[in-house]
Amino acid sequence: MITMTHTLPPALQADNIHKRFGSLEVLKGISLTAHDGEVISILGSSGSGKSTFLRCLNLLEAPHEGRIALGGEDFKLKRLKDGSLVSADPRQITRLRASMGFVFQSFNLWPHMTILENVIEAPVMVRKTPRKQAVAEAEALLEKVGIADKRNAYPGHLSGGQQQRAAIARTLAMQPRVLLFDEPTSALDPEMVAEVLNVINGLAEEGRTMLLVTHEMRFARNVSTRVLFLHDGRIEEEGTPDKVFDDPASPRCRQFMASHR
Amino acid sequence: MSFDTGVILDNFPKLLTGAVLTVQLVALSGLGGLALAFPIGIARSSRRPWVRALPWCYIFFFRGTPLLVQLFLVYYGLSQFSAIRHSELLWPYLRDPYWCALIAMSMNTAAYIAEILRGALQAVPRGEIEAAIAVGMSKGQILRRILVPRAVRIGLPAYSNEVILMLKGSALASTITLLELTGMARTIIAETYMPVEIFLAAGACYLAISFLMVRTFKLAENILNRHLRHAR
Ligand SMILES: Nc1ncnc2c1ncn2[C@@H]1O[C@H](COP(=O)(O)OP(=O)(O)OP(=O)(O)O)[C@@H](O)[C@H]1O
C-alpha cells in the first residue's frame, strides 16, 4: 500500500492547519499527506470544516497556522496583522495554484466566455500556451468529459451536469499535479450526478492524485484509496475505505456512517 | 394662437448644426467620462481604505454639486489663476467654452459612471473570481479578463441611462456661450420671437437623438450579453 518506499516527495502535504473565522475555530490542526495517485475522500457532517480545509490548501482561505507543500515545494507564507497566513510570494502562489486544480460545488464557469474559451483561458493567460495548441488540448478534454458538441455554447445554456464537466475540463487544462473537488455533485439535479461521477471515476482510474469532499458515500467508498472523516475541525477517523465505512473506531464516525447508508 | 411651421423650416439647418454639437459633446464626454471612470471606479472598490479615499472625495464633489456650478467653475474659475492664463499648454483650451464644457461634463459623468462601475464590479459573483484565483491568474489578469468584462456587461444598462441624462445635461453648456441645440434655439428665438415653435423643434431633436442612443445601446447590450439569451 502507501509505504515509505517513495523517494519522491508527496504530491501534497499539509501540516497542522488551523483556521478560525472571528472567534469560531473551524480547523483545529489538520494534517494530510497525499502521495501520487492517491484518491482521498473527505467526509463529515455539514459545518465540520471540509470546504474550509480544501480552500486553505490553495490559500483561497488564509489559515492561521500550518505548513503546505506541493510536490515538496513549501508555500512561502507570511503572517498578516490579524494573525492569518497569506502567500509571501505572488509569483510562487500563482504558479502553485496553477498546479492544483480546484473544482467548485457551484461550477463557477465564466459566463461571458464560451465553454472553449473557459477551458483555454488559463493555459493561454497563465501557462502562455500558444492559442492553437491550447484549443487543440481543450477540444480533446471536452471530448473526454463528453461535451465536445458544446464547445461554442455559453455556460448558461448548459445543464448543471454539463457545466460541472466543463469546469472539470477547465481544471484539467492546466495539467494539475493534484485535483481538489469540493462537493462537485451537490448542486446537481439527481439525474445529473452520475455523469459527473463517471468523469471523476475516470480520472481516478488514470491515477490522478485527488482530494474529494463529497456526500456521495457509495462513490467515495469505491473510488478512494483512503478516507478521512472530519468532525468539528479535526480528523476524527482515517484509514482505508473498508475500515472507515465498516469498522470505524470513533463512535461519531460510526454514527455518521449509520445515518448515511 | 397661431403656429408658424415656416419658421421651423427656415431655421432647421441652424438647429441641426446645434444638434451636431450636442451629439459631439455627449459622445466625447461619454467616452472621456468612461475612461476617467475606470481608474476611479476600480480604486473606489478597493479593499484598502486609503486607496478608496481619493475617489470617494471626487465622487462626493461631482455628485454633490450641480453640473451648472461645475461648468462655471471650469469656465470662469480656472481663468482666475494667472498661472493658467499664462500657460501656453492649457490656456488655448481653457479659454475655449467648447473645451471647458467637455472637461466639466466628462468629469461630472465620470463620477456617476465610476459609481455604476463600482456597483457592477461588486455584483460579479465571488465564485467566478475564486475560479480565476484557483487557476493561478494574477490580480491584473483577473481584473482584465474577468472582472472588467463582467462589470461592463452588468453596468451597461445603467451606463446608457447616464449617457441619456448627459444628453439632457448638455443643454447647460449654452450658459457658457456654446451654441449647441439649446443655445442655438435661444439664439434663433432672440431673432424670431417664436419660442414655442423653436423649442418644440429643439425638443423633437432631443427626442430623436435619445431614441437613436437608446437603440444603439440596446444593440450593444444584445451583442455583449448574448451569453444570457435563452439562458436556463
Ligand atoms: N467565510 C466564512 N465566514 C465565517 N464563517 C465561516 C465562513 N466559511 C465557513 N464558515 C464556518 O466554518 C464552519 C465550517 O464551514 P465549512 O464550509 O468548511 O463546512 P463544510 O464541512 O464544508 O460543510 P458543508 O458540508 O455544509 O459544505 C461552519 O461553521 C461555517 O459556518
Ligand SMILES: [Mg+2]
Ligand atoms: Mg462545504
